[in-house]
Amino acid sequence: MYSCTDNSFFQSYVQAGDPQATSEVLKAFANHEDYRVRRRVAENIATPVRVLVALAKDPEVEVRIAVGTNVSTPAYIQLRLCFDQDLSVRLGLAQEAPAVGMILDMLIDDDNAWIANQAKRTIQMFENNCSTGQTASADFSRYLTQFRRQRSSGETRVHGSG
Numbered sequence: 001m002y003s004c005t006d007n008s009f010f011q012s013y014v015q016a017g018d019p020q021a022t023s024e025v026l027k028a029f030a031n032h033e034d035y036r037v038r039r040r041v042a043e044n045i046a047t048p049v050r051v052l053v054a055l056a057k058d059p060e061v062e063v064r065i066a067v068g069t070n071v072s073t074p075a076y077i078q079l080r081l082c083f084d085q086d087l088s089v090r091l092g093l094a095q096e097a098p099a100v101g102m103i104l105d106m107l108i109d110d111d112n113a114w115i116a117n118q119a120k121r122t123i124q125m126f127e128n129n130c131s132t133g134q135t136a137s138a139d140f141s142r143y144l145t146q147f148r149r150q151r152s153s154g155e156t157r158v159h160g161s162g
Helices: 007-016 023-029 035-043 049-055 061-069 075-081 087-096 101-108 113-131 138-153
Strands: none
Touching (some): 007 023, 023 035, 023 049, 035 049, 035 061, 049 061, 049 075, 061 075, 061 087, 075 087, 075 101, 087 101, 087 113, 101 113
16 A cells, blocks of 8 residues: 555556556556556556556456546447446446447346446436537437437347346
8 A cells, every 4th residue: 555655656646647648658557556557547548449458357346447438448348348247347337338329238238237227327317418408429329319219119139248
């Protein structure tokens, strides 16, 4: 554990979150001994995909959640995290899946009712924001349109999680 006077930890933490950090710096910090620095790398929008792939397998749940909720994380990595064995990772995605409707759609079918309900609430929140004139990404707006059509026509999906 680091004390409040440990400048090296704080310097590493700040550098790991810097969107101007080089890919070499982020790659090095992705292997830091302190999970909080690795989590900071996972949150950074400048983190290269290959580093996010590695961090998606980190033993610390908070790091994997940060990867899954980073807007720069490709959907295929988020999709993998939809099947994480730790409920906290899936719940984190259900609460904050960054404008990737497919991920929320997967989590609606999660075997854990808490996660499925959170995914539904997140979709409803986006729907409410869109109906009140707040902006959503074009991808998510397209997803919502498709999602509404599927639900109203009773179409079923061919996937689940858990």
